[in-house]
Amino acid sequence: MTSSFVRKSKPARALPRGARASTQQGFLLVSSGVSSLDYLLGGGILVGTVLLVEEDKEGSYADVVLKYFLAEGLAQSNALFIASADRPPAQILSEIPRVDESREAAPKEKKDGDGASTDAMQIAWRYQNSATVQTEVGASTTAPSNPTAPPYCLRFDLSQHVAPEQLQAASIAQMHMQARANPPENMYAALRRGLSEAIAPFRLAPTPGTRAMESLLRIVLPSLGSPAWSPGWTDSKHLLGFLHGLRGLVRTSSAAAVITMPTHLLPPDVAASVRAMCDTVVALHAFSASVAKHPAFKDYHGVFKIVQLPRLNGLVPAAPVEFADLVFKLRRTAFLIETLHLPPEEGEEVSRSTHAPTHTHGSGSLCQPNPTKQNPLDF
Numbered sequence: 001m002t003s004s005f006v007r008k009s010k011p012a013r014a015l016p017r018g019a020r021a022s023t024q025q026g027f028l029l030v031s032s033g034v035s036s037l038d039y040l041l042g043g044g045i046l047v048g049t050v051l052l053v054e055e056d057k058e059g060s061y062a063d064v065v066l067k068y069f070l071a072e073g074l075a076q077s078n079a080l081f082i083a084s085a086d087r088p089p090a091q092i093l094s095e096i097p098r099v100d101e102s103r104e105a106a107p108k109e110k111k112d113g114d115g116a117s118t119d120a121m122q123i124a125w126r127y128q129n130s131a132t133v134q135t136e137v138g139a140s141t142t143a144p145s146n147p148t149a150p151p152y153c154l155r156f157d158l159s160q161h162v163a164p165e166q167l168q169a170a171s172i173a174q175m176h177m178q179a180r181a182n183p184p185e186n187m188y189a190a191l192r193r194g195l196s197e198a199i200a201p202f203r204l205a206p207t208p209g210t211r212a213m214e215s216l217l218r219i220v221l222p223s224l225g226s227p228a229w230s231p232g233w234t235d236s237k238h239l240l241g242f243l244h245g246l247r248g249l250v251r252t253s254s255a256a257a258v259i260t261m262p263t264h265l266l267p268p269d270v271a272a273s274v275r276a277m278c279d280t281v282v283a284l285h286a287f288s289a290s291v292a293k294h295p296a297f298k299d300y301h302g303v304f305k306i307v308q309l310p311r312l313n314g315l316v317p318a319a320p321v322e323f324a325d326l327v328f329k330l331r332r333t334a335f336l337i338e339t340l341h342l343p344p345e346e347g348e349e350v351s352r353s354t355h356a357p358t359h360t361h362g363s364g365s366l367c368q369p370n371p372t373k374q375n376p377l378d379f
Helices: 035-040 062-075 089-094 164-169 184-202 236-251 268-277 348-355
Strands: 019-021 028-030 050-054 079-084 097-099 156-161 172-176 217-221 255-261 280-286 302-308 326-330 335-339
Touching: 035 335, 050 062, 050 236, 050 268, 062 079, 062 089, 062 097, 062 156, 062 217, 062 255, 062 335, 079 089, 079 184, 089 164, 089 172, 172 184, 184 217, 184 236, 236 255, 236 268
Parallel strands: 050 255, 050 280, 079 172, 079 217, 217 255
Antiparallel strands: 019 028, 097 156, 280 302, 302 326, 326 335
16 A cells, blocks of 8 residues: 655745855855856855955956956846945946857858868977867866756956946946045945945845845955055054954855955055955966066966865865966956966977988998988987
8 A cells, every 4th residue: 555645845945046056065156257267166156255356466357357246247137236446336337248149159160071170270290199288277167067057157258348228227236435535444334334235135134125045246345455445544453344244244145245455565464364354365466577478478467376265164165176377368358267288398209209210221230330320419
């Protein structure tokens, strides 16, 4: 006799748009907009954490990471919060890249009658037998496993910007700190008050009127702690106090924060405290003019470094790969993080075995006192 007992289970709750569950830690992830950066972070940025991007000395590549993060949130209909002191937030929003729909279908190579590709690149003979090296980080894992799933990390074109109509239709909260006549000691306090008001609808506490886990809030703070914020920027008490409060607000909300900071301008002990207040820390070190001229680095713009990974509910971060020498390059339309691979070097044995002279019978033996020499290097 069979039982008619059926276990009742709750239906799976739909995830917010632009988010997915982590297969390693079980947390909710949001994309940074850069597929290679998502791969290095274990699939994306953990919801409820703060990502610190340390600005470089030679350039402003950290702003590109912020633009990708904003572009992904705008394309996924996420709410945005941006506060800036050096530039108006409206100017930063107007530079958000547009979704690149033309890269969905790549052009196919033309083939001749024998089926061989006519567009194949001709390379040197000593490289033909070398294994193909995949330099782009996470390039083989960018394809979604479920084609019916909504897009997670979109492709963007840096040469094109979003339309003003799309910005007007989005849910964006802006704060221009220079426009507020606040004393230096109240600058971060005003930012925390504005952030608390913007993050209140996304709090995870079951309070009336909340919309937790139905949508996400992306927080962007460019050049936090720079001299543009206040004349008293060297006072670390207010900066560290704000970072401590920021992490507390994000922890209890369906939000993720990405901030950039010129840590090279801070004292070493203050920079170490700033990194401790954040969950994930990455650094961009642009090449100087002398290093950029080196043939090995001519195709890249700097070094990308993973300084710290989040440790939520554990003592050891779940690192997906062993980080090798990572470099980044900024093209006209895209920002890429790749693994540095030097070109193969032709060894002496390969050269001598390939170009060794062929001695026929009767032409002399190498053991004779005066053998026939076809190459001056032979002895």
